[in-house]
Amino acid sequence: MTNTSEAPSADVLMEVKGLKKHFQVKKGYFKKEISNVKAVDGVDVTIYEGETLGIVGESGCGKSTTGEMLLGLMKPTEGSVTFMGKDLTAMNKKELREMRKDIQVIFQDPFASLNPRMTVEELIGEPLKIHTSKTKKEIRNEVVELLEVVGLNQEQLKRYPHEFSGGQRQRIGIARALALKPKLIICDEPVSALDVSIQAQILNLLKKLQREFNLTLVFIAHGLPAVRNISDRIAVMYLGKIVEITDRDQLFAGALHPYTEALLKSIPVDHPSLRSNYQPLEGDLPNPANPPSGCAFHTRCPFAQEICREKAPSLEEHRENHHAACHYPLYK
Amino acid sequence: MSEPLLEIEDLRVRFRSDEGVVSPVNGVSFQVHEGETVAVVGESGSGKSMTSLSILGLVPAPGEVYDGSIRLQGEDLTKMKRSQMRKLRGNEISMIFQEPMTSLNPVFTIGNQMIEVIRLHQKLDKTESIQQAVTMLDLVGIPEPERVLKQFPHQLSGGMRQRVMIAMALSCNPKLLIADEPTTALDVTIQAQILNLMKELKDELNTGVILITHDLGVVAEVADRVVVMYGGEVVEEATVDEIFNHPVHPYTKGLLASVPKMTGPVEELGAIKGSVPTPSEMPTGCKFHPRCPIATDLCKQVHPQLEETTPQHFKRCFHTEGGVKHDEHERSTIS
Amino acid sequence: MVTKTEQPNEQALDVNNHSAKTSSSQSKKWIKQLLKSKTGTVGLLIVVSVILMAIFADLIVPHSHSETNVADRLIPPFWMDGGSSEYILGTDNLGRDILSRIIIGSQVSLLVGISSVIVAGAIGLSLGLISGYYGKWIDQVIMRLVDSFLAIPNILFMLIILAVIGTSLPAIILVLGVTTWVIYARMVRSETLSIKERDYVKSARAIGANDMRIISKYILPNVISSFIVIATLNVATTIILESSLSFLGLGIQSPDVSWGLMLSDGRDYLATSWWVATFPGLAITITVLGIIFLGDWLRDVLDPKTK
Structure with a gap:
């Protein structure tokens, strides 16, 4: 493996600015009534080379939609995604296909993300077939190599996905993503469909591969413990916006946004001795088609004031490298 | 201790098909007392869901409970008529499922x-x-x-x-509530609400709860006692504090080590190698031996028994403190 | 449950040798699977014998299929009173031997049944894939076309076309194909719509596969099994549809013969001489069953999960 890591780790790999995705949902028989679901509503984030950025949030927060836009699989309504100096959102189909060599993805459900009619060899060799002019034999040798990298073996080349367990399938998916030696891999809930003991294997594997291939990872998940385990920095999303972003340890040591705080306290404890009488957040997640005015979190926020109902707070640096979108951040 | 509310003894479920007989539950025993939450923990294929379906008499065809007993306040549910079971379900025993939709x-x-x-x-x-x-x-x-x-x-x-x-x-x-992964499909903040609700209700109604889950966090949050299942049998059983403080079985230890933590330093996770075998390819001897870091030849050949190590703490393993025991009956049924 | 399909190690890196071996082991596997499935074997036997019958029809017919013989009209099958061992399955209203006509008729019926399903399937499959995959205006256009085909009664449509281009065997195949493609187009479109949203198609886009490749390697292989099921069922419908054309005088014309034509000829004699219509009907049923059995087996073979 040629490891061309000439850039220092602080180099910007991807710059996301003002990213928005609004879906128009037509209702009613005559399709008159149109509601605008703001799945992603203004996301700014910088991804540095070699880091792992975790994106956490609950369902409907727009984390997966953001992921698809970073991949260039979905056109944003507004905003730009600049990857190595080029704007993905301005690329045509052909340029995007070319760019796929550098940005890859690992999906959540290893049972759904592998074509059931392809063998392992075809699945992992497919990106090489598309992007290189390698011979069948060269491709097979690379596939065998990739299988070893992800902890499978070459006897499994001719098998079909259904012959594998969930963890093994996820390894196949990872090998497929690695085949073109990408710079950035977007992991969209890569472990949440797996058994506990397998989750740990996959998390460890991702960390190992990141070191070995100098990968940059965006790790999208709803499970904070897994995100904490793998990420260098963590962004917390709520209803289409990043509400807080900072280094991992900083986030766990002192969250600034009340939502982050609530999220951290909602996670079941590590040990029965840590049980508390914490009263969980009340209410449900608001409907993204009809988000609350002002700060989207004000309907559930224990500290909400008048201004929170009226004005949406912007993402500001309240401490060094610690940004939060809150009028009354939790200083402790 | 008072009479248990529910007493499962040596429960065995099998599925017969053209390809042979598969036993997803293989001699499971545990008890649930009034007002107690017992967490049954295991990964997919551990037999935890099939165990709960057996209690309700809802094992899907061609499966059948072919051995053992399930006694609810002394009455054996496995010997009940269908009509009696119907009356019981929703009345004495209730169940909540993973996917409320x-x-x-x-x-x-x-x-x-x-x-x-x-x-x-x-x-x-x-x-x-x-x-x-x-x-x-x-x-x-x-x-x-x-x-x-x-x-x-x-x-x-x-x-x-x-x-x-x-x-x-x-x-x-109901006297007994079976909750099968009740919060798995929910968001984190909603899960916290539901777990909180379950804790409150338990105190209020004194219902016995069997909580089926794969999430050790949920166990740490609400369980009183923990039954760890692997390959259709109980491999360890103890109070929740015992399980988290002094796990004995290598599988329990591995499971605890493989969960990413919210507190303490971030470390490499202690993953268990390999994957959960399907019921049809269950190994002989100790069912965990192919994945076990301390397995020996003995574990490959002989099936260990569930035994008490310290009071109220049971384990099924040769190589942690405690004696070596096995019986011929177990060996013959496995092969 | 888990079948072992392991290849020996040393083979894995030897490209030529390997692919040769897999293709032969593949066909061996197919045959093994065919013999394992009883219905598949029966289906294959039926289909092969019908095809052989069609190919060697002229050599095996006991009588001429078109020569009329009024003296011997409506003779019942040989086991009935008045039956004759000369005409095993009896004769029709013009004294023609039914067995001979079934044998010769198999040529046209098979040809029409299978070819028009191929024509319809090809049109329906490609339009359905395009419509479902690309969506937007192409989908709108194709679906409106489908709607209009559904709105016009099939028979009327066929009559108009045949009246314009004249009736001949290729014309009949074409017309039957063009009128029945809608079934496939709708089925393939809806399957494509759901498969398009699956993660593995997304993953194909993520590795940079172009539309052609996604359609041919990711979508087509996953719709093909339901397609085959519908197609085999439609061979039957087409054979019968051809008979209604014959009935209206626009199908196969005497002295040529098809099972459909025989069926409609026999309709008038159903009450008095049941055999005239029953035997061609049986021929259709048996053939169609054979094709369906074979189709079922084919669907299983194409599904890697059943290997």
Whole structure:
């Protein structure tokens, strides 16, 4: 493996600015009534080379939609995604296909993300077939190599996905993503469909591969413990916006946004001795088609004031490298 | 200790097909007392869900409970007639499922479904059962219960639906509640609400709860006692503190080590190698031996028995403190 | 449950040798699977014998299929009173031997049944894939076309076309194909719509596969099994549809013969001489069953899960 890591780790790999995705949902028989679901509503984030950025949030927060836009699989309504100096959102189909060599993805459900009619060899060799002019034999040798990298073996080349367990399938998916030696891999809930003991294997594997291939990872998940385990920095999303972003340890040591705080306290404890009488957040997640005015979190926020109902707070640096979108951040 | 509410002894379930006999549950025994939450922990294929279905007499065909007993306050459920079991379900034993959307009938209102359950098991007239339904919805923290009664399942959020499911399950004051991954499909903040609700209800109603889960965090949060299952059998059983402080079985240890933590330093996770075998390819001897870091030849050949190490702490392993035991019957049924 | 399909190690890196071996082991596997499935074997036997019958029809017919013989009209099958061992399955209203006509008729019926399903299937499959995959205006256009085909009664449509271009065997195949493609187009479109949203198609886009490749390698292989099921069922419908054309005088014309034509000829004699219509009907049923059995087996073979 040629490891061309000439850039220092602080180099910007991807710059996301003002990213928005609004879906128009037509209702009613005559399709008159149109509601605008703001799945992603203004996301700014910088991804540095070699880091792992975790994106956490609950369902409907727009984390997966953001992921698809970073991949260039979905056109944003507004905003730009600049990857190595080029704007993905301005690329045509052909340029995007070319760019796929550098940005890859690992999906959540290893049972759904592998074509059931392809063998392992075809699945992992497919990106090489598309992007290189390698011979069948060269491709097979690379596939065998990739299988070893992800902890499978070459006897499994001719098998079909259904012959594998969930963890093994996820390894196949990872090998497929690695085949073109990408710079950035977007992991969209890569472990949440797996058994506990397998989750740990996959998390460890991702960390190992990141070191070995100098990968940059965006790790999208709803499970904070897994995100904490793998990420260098963590962004917390709520209803289409990043509400807080900072280094991992900083986030766990002192969250600034009340939502982050609530999220951290909602996670079941590590040990029965840590049980508390914490009263969980009340209410449900608001409907993204009809988000609350002002700060989207004000309907559930224990500290909400008048201004929170009226004005949406912007993402500001309240401490060094610690940004939060809150009028009354939790200083402790 | 008082009489147990539920006593499962040597429960065995098998599925016969053209390809042979598969046993997803292979000699499971444990007890549940009144007001106690017992967490049954395991990964997919551990037999935990099949165990809970056996208690309700709902093992899907061609499966059957072919050995062992399940006694609810002394009465053996495995020997009951179908009609008796039907009367029991929803009345003495209730169940809540993982996916509240698919377990509610989408074409009836919440009220319709709740009142049907209540009237099926209790001799109440219509107004009384509506009153009972409102009381139950109120109990599980649903605002404006009268309005919710008139709504259809799709009009409620996931968390609300799970609350409705719990209200329905509790509406006939069951002695035993089986919760199969009740929070797995929910968001984190909603999961916290539901777990909180379960803790409150347990104190209030003194119901015995079997909590089926793969999430050790949920176990740490609400369980009193823990039964760890692997390959269709119990490999360890102890109080929740014992399990977290002094796990004995290598599988339990591995499981605890493989969970990413929210506190303490971030470390490499202690993953268990390999994957869970399917029931048809279950190894001989100790079922965990191919994945076990301390397995020896003995583990490959002989099936270990569940034995008490310290009071109220049971394990199925040769190589942790405690003697070596096995019996011939077990060996012959495995091969 | 898990079948072992392991290849020996040393083979894995030897490209030529390997692919040769897999293709032969593949066909061996197919045959093994065919013999394992009883219905598949029966289906294959039926289909092969019907095809052989069609190919060697002229050599095996006991009588001429078109020569009329009024003296021997409506003779019942040989086991009935008045039956004759000369005409095993009896004769029709013009004294023609039914067995001979079934044998010769198999040529046209098979040809029409299978070819028009191929024509319809090809049109329906490609339009359905395009419509479902690309969506937007192409989908709108194709679906409106489908709607209009559904709105016009099939028979009327066929009559008009045949009246314009004249009736001949290729014309009949074409017309039957063009009128029945809608079934496939709708089925393939809806399957494509759901498969398009699956993660593995997304993953194909993520590795940079172009539309052609996604359609041919990711979508087509996953719709093909339901397609085959519908197609085999439609061979039957087409054979019968051809008979209604014959009945209206626009199908196969005497002295040529098809099972459909025989069926409609026999309709007038159903009450008095049941055999005239029953035997061609049986021929259709048996052939169609054979094709369906074979189709079922084919669907299983194409599904890697059943290997």
